Amino acid sequence: xxxxxxxxxxxxxxxxxxxxxxxxxxxxxxxxxxxxxxxxxxxxxxxxxxxxxxxxxxxxxxxxxxxxxxxxxxxxxxxxxxxxxxxxxxxxxxxxxxxxxxxxxxxxxxxxxxxxxxxxxxxxxxxxxxxxxxxxxxxxxxxxxxxxxxxxxxxxxxxxxxxxxxxxxxxxxxxxxxxxxxxxxxxxxxxxxxxxxxxxxxxxxxxxxxxxxxxxxxxxxxxxxxxxxxxxxxxxxxxxxxxxxxxxxxxxxxxxxxxxxxxxxxxxxxxxxxxxxxxxxxxxxxxxxxxxxxxxxxxxxxxxxxxxxxxxxxxxxxxxxxxxxxxxxxxxxxxxxxxxxxxxxxxxxxxxxxxxxxxxxxxxxxxxxxxxxxxxxxxxxxxxxxxxxxxxxxxxxxxxxxxxxxxxxxxxxxxxxxxxxxxxxxxxxxxxxx
Numbered sequence: 496x497x498x499x500x501x502x503x504x505x506x507x508x509x510x511x512x513x514x515x516x517x518x519x520x521x522x523x524x525x526x527x528x529x530x531x532x533x534x535x536x537x538x539x540x541x542x543x544x545x546x547x548x549x550x551x552x553x554x555x556x557x558x559x560x561x562x563x564x565x566x567x568x569x570x571x572x573x574x575x576x577x578x579x580x581x582x583x584x585x586x587x588x589x590x591x592x593x594x595x596x597x598x599x600x601x602x603x604x605x606x607x608x609x610x611x612x613x614x615x616x617x618x619x620x621x622x623x624x625x626x627x628x629x630x631x632x633x634x635x636x637x638x639x640x641x642x643x644x645x646x647x648x649x650x651x652x653x654x655x656x657x658x659x660x661x662x663x664x665x666x667x668x669x670x671x672x673x674x675x676x677x678x679x680x681x682x683x684x685x686x687x688x689x690x691x692x693x694x695x696x697x698x699x700x701x702x703x704x705x706x707x708x709x710x711x712x713x714x715x716x717x718x719x720x721x722x723x724x725x726x727x728x729x730x731x732x733x734x735x736x737x738x739x740x741x742x743x744x745x746x747x748x749x750x751x752x753x754x755x756x757x758x759x760x761x762x763x764x765x766x767x768x769x770x771x772x773x774x775x776x777x778x779x780x781x782x783x784x785x786x787x788x789x790x791x792x793x794x795x796x797x798x799x800x801x802x803x804x805x806x807x808x809x810x811x812x813x814x815x816x817x818x819x820x821x822x823x824x825x826x827x828x829x830x831x832x833x834x835x836x837x838x839x840x841x842x843x844x845x846x847x848x849x850x851x852x853x854x855x856x857x858x859x860x861x862x863x864x865x866x867x868x869x870x871x872x873x874x875x876x877x878x879x880x881x882x883x884x885x886x887x888x889x890x891x892x893x894x895x896x897x898x899x900x901x902x903x904x905x906x907x908x909x910x911x912x913x914x915x916x917x918x919x920x921x922x923x924x925x926x927x928x929x
Contacts, residue, residue, distance in 0.1 A: 498523040498558040504530040504770070506675050508554075510539060510547025510598075511731070512744075513710040514763040518556035521765065527571070528555050528768060528795045531673045534788035535701050535772030536714070537582055537681035538670075540597065541622050541632040543610050546731075548597030548714030549745070550678050551771030554706045557797050560766040565803035566705060566759050567919060568768060569796040573698045573753045575648040575775055576671040577789035579662045581682045583639025584783045588632070596633035597720075598712050599729040604629025617663035617685050639686025642787055644696060644775065651775060651787065653692040659685040671790040681788070696775050698791060699752035704744020704808060705759040706767025709737060713771070717745045718855030718865060719898030743807045743855050744769065748894035748901060749777045750851070756811040756923055758800065758916075768797060780896045803914055807869050810851040810901060811923050818890035821849040821903045823924055847888070847905035848920045856898045863891055866902035874910045 498521040506519065522528060530552050539545045560566055593599040593608070602610045605627040613625050622632040641659035642651040654662070659682070662669045666680030707716055712731050715721050721738045724731055742760055751757055759766070775787040814822065824832070829844075836844055852873070854866020867885070871878045881902070885891060889904030911917040 496521060499526065501527045501529060502555050504528060504552045504555060505673055506553045507533060507550045508547070508713065510545035510549060510713055511710055512554070512706050512713050512716060512769065514706050514708055514767065518554045518765055518767055520556040521558040522555050522797060524557060524559050524799045526797060528770070528797060530770050530793045532771050532773050532791055532793055533673050533676035533678060534577070534580065534670060534681070534790055535774070536785045536788050538678035538788065540634050541681060542678045543600035543612060543631055543633070544677065546598055546609060547712035549702060549772050550676060551702050551713050551769045554767030554769040556765035557768065557799060560761045560799050561764060562761055563802065563804045564761040565800040565805055566761060566766045566768065567798045567800055568703065568757045568759060570700070570751070570753050570755050570757070571794040571796055573700065573773065574792045575644065575696065575698050575773070575789045576791050577644065577669065578671065579641060579643045579669040579682060580775065580787050580789050581639060581641045581659070581684055581686055582785045582787050583636040583686055583688070585634045585785065586637050587634055591631065591633040594728045595723050597714055598731060600631070600633050602627065602629055602631050612679060614679060614683055617660055617683055619684050621683050622679055636684065636686045638688045639684065640689035640692065641682060641685060641687055642694065649696050651694045651696055653689040654687065655690045656685070656687040659687040673790060694776055697752065698773055698775055698789065699749050699777070700770060700793065701747040701772030701774050702745050703751055703757055703770055705742045705761060706763050706769065707742045708740045708762040709733070711741060714745055716741050717743050717899060718862060719857060719895070720745065722857045743853060745772070746808070746853060746894050746899050747777065747781045748810065748853070748899060749779065750810060750812040750816045750901070752813065754813040756919070758805070758809040758811070760805045760807065768795070770795070780893045782896055800915060805869070805873055807855070808853045810853060811920060812851055814924060817849050818892065818903055820887065821889040821905055823849060846908040848908055848911060848917070848924065849889070849903060850906045850920065851901040851903040853894070854900050854902060858898050859893065859896065859900060862898040862900045863902070866900050870902050873914070874906060
């Protein structure tokens with residue numbers, strides 16, 4: 496099939512990223528992906544037929560992307576389409592899953608695995624097994640809220656019980672759930688523990704990446720949630736070594752937003768770019784475990800970087816999201832540094848650019864070690880040198896608790912030259928005025 500300049504995606508996986516499944520496309524190198532994404536965590540979490548905890552788009556095949564390359568994904572735009580959503584902190588309900596409530600839901604009534612469901616009324620017991628009628632959802636809120644958005648999608652306000660129930664009655668409409676999405680709308684639960692809370696909308700993608708080289712439940716394609724796959728009893732159990740085949744597409748890093756560039760590893764032919772789990776807003780860490788999941792329209796541009804072999808993603812945040820110490824130097828700062836260097840006989844100052852290396856692991860300490868090691872391996876440095884550079888020219892920032900971080904620092908451009916990244920990063924920050 497001839498590759499296309501623009502690929503439109505409105506189909507979704509069953510919650511599993513499987514490299515053996517047919518991809519959408521192919522997309523021309525440098526082409527655009529336009530996708531209507533479905534909400535992430537909570538809707539799929541109360542939809543037992545989905546086997547991964549999320550509902551992401553079917554992956555897109557990029558023509559010419561080979562194993563060992565990387566793909567730079569420029570986020571051209573993100574637009575929230577949901578009028579309302581619900582979210583909150585969760586707890587699991589025993590007897591309704593096999594080993595993992597995100598992956599293997601079992602009806603407590605008839606015992607069917609991955610049961611189809613129907614919605615009866617509203618509230619936390621509204622999701623019923625289509626076969627026997629039993630309340631089947633494996634999760635409930637410990638503290639939850641329903642949030643409505645203004646017409647410009649710039650502000651959100653949590654609503655009271657009456658408004659939450661009204662929204663619940665037209666769940667798919669208020670959440671603007673895409674036509675091909677099978678998830679149950681989480682607003683059906685109508686939680687209202689927070690009322691009158693205001694929140695700024697700044698959307699980003701909790702899921703953006705490339706397809707791993709073995710089947711992964713989508714929400715577990717990361718080093719923290721992936722721990723639950725090790726020696727698991729369900730169909731997607733794997734060894735600790737096999738977990739290394741992940742691509743860390745599920746990051747929940749709020750800096751993966753409009754204007755940013757995400758560089759992803761290619762671990763299967765064509766790369767297999769997938770998208771999902773759009774959030775209306777989120778503070779660093781996603782400490783509640785979940786945030787405001789929404790539907791939306793995304794426009795991405797994908798460009799292959801030949802021969803750039805990386806283990807996990809590299810992020811080029813928008814300039815205002817950079818840590819203070821990692822921001823590119825101004826002309827005035829460079830002049831002051833040159834004067835100081837002259838006083839001490841330093842012949843030449845480094846030229847540098849900011850880069851964020853993403854690390855994931857079972858906890859934040861392991862994720863930090865992973866990010867440091869990825870940075871060192873990619874750049875040909877030692878971990879101690881990366882630690883020094885991240886301390887004085889950057890920062891370690893939490894993406895998601897318990898185990899996603901970014902290691903951001905100013906990288907010498909001669910190292911970026913060797914990776915064919917200098918022009919990409921320079922153009923990215925020149926375009927933003929830095």
